[in-house]
Amino acid sequence: xxxxxxxxxxxxxxxxxxxxxxxxxxxxxxxxxxxxxxxxxxxxxxxxxxxxxxxxxxxxxxxxxxxxxxxxxxxxxxxxxxxxxxxxxxxxxxxxxxxxxxxxxxxxxxxxxxxxxxxxxxxxxxxxxxxxxxxxxxxxxxxxxxxxxxxxxxxxxxxxxxxxxxxxxxxxxxxxxxxxxxxxxxxxxxxxxxxxxxxxxxxxxxxxxxxxxxxxxxxxxxxxxxxxxxxxxxxxxxxxxxxxxxxxxxxxxxxxxxxxxxxxxxxxxxxxxxxxxxxxxxxxxxxxxxxxxxxxxxxxxxxxxxxxxxxxxxxxxxxxxxxxxxxxxxxxxxxxxxxxxxxxx
Amino acid sequence: xxxxxxxxxxxxxxxxxxxxxxxxxxxxxxxxxxxxxxxxxxxxxxxxxxxxxxxxxxxxxxxxxxxxxxxxxxxxxxxxxxxxxxxxxxxxxxxxxxxxxxxxxxxxxxxxxxxxxxxxxxxxxxxxxxxxxxxxxxxxxxxxxxxxxxxxxxxxxxxxxxxxxxxxxxxxxxxxxxxxxxxxxxxxxxxxxxxxxxxxxxxxxxxxxxxxxxxxxxxxxxxxxxxxxxxxxxxxxxxxxxxxxxxxxxxxxxxxxxxxxxxxxxxxxxxxxxxxxxxxxxxxxxxxxxxxxxxxxxxxxxxxxxxxxxxxxxxxxxxxxxxxxxxxxxxxxxxxxxxxxxxxxxxxxxxxxxxxxxxxxxxxxxxxxxxxxxxxxxxxxxxxxxxxxxxxxxxxxxxxxxxxxxxxxxxxxxxxxxxxxxxxxxxxxxxxxxxxxxxxxxxxxxxxxxxxxxxx
Numbered sequence: 001x002x003x004x005x006x007x008x009x010x011x012x013x014x015x016x017x018x019x020x021x022x023x024x025x026x027x028x029x030x031x032x033x034x035x036x037x038x039x040x041x042x043x044x045x046x047x048x049x050x051x052x053x054x055x056x057x058x059x060x061x062x063x064x065x066x067x068x069x070x071x072x073x074x075x076x077x078x079x080x081x082x083x084x085x086x087x088x089x090x091x092x093x094x095x096x097x098x099x100x101x102x103x104x105x106x107x108x109x110x111x112x113x114x115x116x117x118x119x120x121x122x123x124x125x126x127x128x129x130x131x132x133x134x135x136x137x138x139x140x141x142x143x144x145x146x147x148x149x150x151x152x153x154x155x156x157x158x159x160x161x162x163x164x165x166x167x168x169x170x171x172x173x174x175x176x177x178x179x180x181x182x183x184x185x186x187x188x189x190x191x192x193x194x195x196x197x198x199x200x201x202x203x204x205x206x207x208x209x210x211x212x213x214x215x216x217x218x219x220x221x222x223x224x225x226x227x228x229x230x231x232x233x234x235x236x237x238x239x240x241x242x243x244x245x246x247x248x249x250x251x252x253x254x255x256x257x258x259x260x261x262x263x264x265x266x267x268x269x270x271x272x273x274x275x276x277x278x279x280x281x282x283x284x285x286x287x288x289x290x291x292x293x294x295x296x297x298x299x300x301x302x303x304x305x306x307x308x309x310x311x312x313x314x315x316x317x318x319x320x321x322x323x324x325x326x327x328x329x330x331x332x333x334x335x336x337x338x339x340x341x342x343x344x345x
Numbered sequence: 346x347x348x349x350x351x352x353x354x355x356x357x358x359x360x361x362x363x364x365x366x367x368x369x370x371x372x373x374x375x376x377x378x379x380x381x382x383x384x385x386x387x388x389x390x391x392x393x394x395x396x397x398x399x400x401x402x403x404x405x406x407x408x409x410x411x412x413x414x415x416x417x418x419x420x421x422x423x424x425x426x427x428x429x430x431x432x433x434x435x436x437x438x439x440x441x442x443x444x445x446x447x448x449x450x451x452x453x454x455x456x457x458x459x460x461x462x463x464x465x466x467x468x469x470x471x472x473x474x475x476x477x478x479x480x481x482x483x484x485x486x487x488x489x490x491x492x493x494x495x496x497x498x499x500x501x502x503x504x505x506x507x508x509x510x511x512x513x514x515x516x517x518x519x520x521x522x523x524x525x526x527x528x529x530x531x532x533x534x535x536x537x538x539x540x541x542x543x544x545x546x547x548x549x550x551x552x553x554x555x556x557x558x559x560x561x562x563x564x565x566x567x568x569x570x571x572x573x574x575x576x577x578x579x580x581x582x583x584x585x586x587x588x589x590x591x592x593x594x595x596x597x598x599x600x601x602x603x604x605x606x607x608x609x610x611x612x613x614x615x616x617x618x619x620x621x622x623x624x625x626x627x628x629x630x631x632x633x634x635x636x637x638x639x640x641x642x643x644x645x646x647x648x649x650x651x652x653x654x655x656x657x658x659x660x661x662x663x664x665x666x667x668x669x670x671x672x673x674x675x676x677x678x679x680x681x682x683x684x685x686x687x688x689x690x691x692x693x694x695x696x697x698x699x700x701x702x703x704x705x706x707x708x709x710x711x712x713x714x715x716x717x718x719x720x721x722x723x724x725x726x727x728x729x730x731x732x733x734x735x736x737x738x739x740x741x742x743x744x745x746x747x748x749x750x751x752x753x754x755x756x757x758x759x760x761x762x763x764x765x766x767x768x769x770x771x772x773x774x775x776x777x778x779x780x781x782x783x784x785x786x787x788x789x790x791x792x793x794x795x796x797x798x799x800x801x
Contacts, residue, residue, distance in 0.1 A: 106428045107428075108466045318422075320419060320422030321429035322419030325417070325418050325419070326415075328411075328413050331411070331441075333410075
């Protein structure tokens with residue numbers, strides 16, 4: 001009889017430790033779109049800014065009055081942790097981290113769903129009837145118009161490398177890119193780059209020599225380019241830059257002509273959802289909004305939605321188990337070590 | 346006849362049943378074969394993936410590390426949308442990947458590479474493990490890479506294959522059923538042909554069956570033929586016996602009659618004359634019967650071996666009338682003839698003569714003196730009819746069908762001499778020529794009407 005008591009004690013201790021060691025989900029923003037006469041609640045966990053989703057949620061509620069929507073904004077790594085470790089109760093997950101979405105679905109956290117709306121999504125945009133892509137957003141170079149008044153702006157990575165080699169002093173401390181250690185999206189773009197071109201490591205090394213500025217987010221890089229603090233930002237979400245119409249005079253968005261990585265935001269229904277019907281309706285609504293011909297719901301991504309076929313430089317990140325590779329513990333450690341060696345000299 | 350089962354039905358049942366069993370076996374074999382193939386192809390992909398991961402395992406800075414190639418997992422995604430799991434172990438310790446993945450310890454691997462199926466996270470997964478040993482701190486350390494995949498794609502592929510297998514099985518079954526019907530029909534056809542040939546035969550046709558039959562039916566036909574031969578022998582023996590008997594009776598009867606007539610002329614006493622007349626009459630009756638038995642035997646023989654030619658029935662009837670005239674004149678019986686000229690039939694002239702003679706003889710025999718017998722020959726609609734009417738007692742209410750049987754005599758035959766074979770002979774001749782003999786009473790007047798109809 002001693003052992004069960006002991007086991008209970010150990011369990012209690014473990015739970016206590018767990019509670020202190022793993023704080024609850026770090027929420028960035030939380031918005032509740034209350035229905036006038038709520039009959040059910042839909043909980044959405046998302047990496048996308050609430051502003052972008054306001055019109056979509058409002059349209060959804062017009063079609064489904066009775067559904068209250070709780071929209072929680074968090075980082076992609078927080079989302080994964082909340083679902084896998086904390087078993088948080090949400091119905092829909094929307095994320096720009098294609099790798100983490102794939103991992104969640106692969107590990108059985110997603111619920112499979114098929115409907116006429118999911119049939120609208122092209123084949124490459126669906127995985128296991130679980131992950132549904134609804135945007136296509138290019139990783140671009142955003143450059144300061146002021147810095148390139150006298151110079152032709154680079155159009156390819158090789159151009160950029162040559163430019164940095166030719167005028168190292170002009171760009172020292174004036175290049176920005178993601179800190180791949182803290183940004184999931186930056187890591188995704190960097191790993192895809194390393195997979196695509198040899199030039200990536202040369203370029204990274206060169207950036208490291210020129211005292212590259214590291215950022216957490218695309219928006220900060222865009223603002224710093226606009227303010228003239230840096231001249232070039234590499235691997236910036238073009239959709240964010242295009243959305244900043246107010247900065248159009250200061251910044252120039254360049255889709256590298258050698259290839260442009262295209263990231264997709266995706267949505268999935270969680271297997272643990274308590275409001276499957278509401279979640280399915282929301283997915284239908286989202287996909288119809290995104291994929292109906294001529295849709296302009298996602299203003300920043302729409303021009304790209306069906307253009308990838310006609311623009312050979314666009315290179316989509318494919319959904320699938322390949323994305324699990326760079327999430328591997330050893331692989332990630334190796335990549336980060338190599339990246340740090342290149343950047344921090 | 347006791348009917349038990351049907352060869353056709355049994356053949357059909359066995360053939361179709363056999364086809365169904367074969368189709369089912371084919372389906373099962375096809376499916377298990379397809380399943381085997383699908384699993385093997387999944388194993389091949391998993392093995393390729395595991396091997397490429399194993400090759401990426403190396404020792405760097407005194408640490409075992411792995412640089413999983415992107416393609417190692419991406420290639421699994423190219424084949425199907427299945428969930429993918431992997432694990433790299435060093436000895437018993439998990440280096441990276443899914444820690445709770447079912448596994449063998451490196452030393453316990455049943456084979457290298459090993460593949461097996463297990464349950465993981467609520468799904469059935471297929472796992473492939475490969476192992477290798479790396480020198481680590483001067484000791485060989487076993488490294489095992491396991492790559493696993495759910496089997497949704499496999500199940501989907503199998504469902505597709507199953508559907509195709511069902512379709513193939515169904516087509517096979519339908520074709521086999523069609524062939525079964527054809528086989529069963531053609532197997533039973535010789536039997537039906539034989540049955541039809543035998544049942545088509547006339548009552549007197551006792552020739553052996555000569556149509557070709559399959560070897561399996563040869564014993565049956567041989568015994569049938571032997572039976573027919575026995576029957577024919579026994580029939581002809583009895584016919585011969587009748588001819589012989591009639592012949593042997595007729596000759597002495599003629600002698601008896603002659604002697605009786607001579608004696609009658611000499612005898613004066615009335616009672617003796619009456620007795621002698623009765624005797625003569627009895628002798629007449631017997632000799633006539635014997636004659637008709639002979640006639641009948643002849644007819645029976647000839648209907649089996651008819652010599653068919655074009656017979657001018659008008660001429661034949663006229664000739665018979667001329668021959669009967671002396672007998673008719675004796676009793677003042679007049680012949681009224683209305684014979685259409687040139688009515689011909691295809692048949693045996695002797696038999697037809699005999700038939701007409703027998704009918705006319707009957708008519709004269711049953712007519713009272715000073716009456717009229719009318720003879721009419723007409724041709725219409727491909728049928729030649731010989732209608733002979735008398736003014737005798739007629740057939741009364743007797744069943745006209747039984748009158749054509751051997752030795753049957755009408756109820757009003759009375760004192761008339763007769764054997765009961767006359768109409769039988771006429772009816773048999775009619776039947777041998779695919780014709781008909783109709784017996785009836787004259788509708789307007791008294792008397793009988795006998796009509797012989799023969800196809801022209």
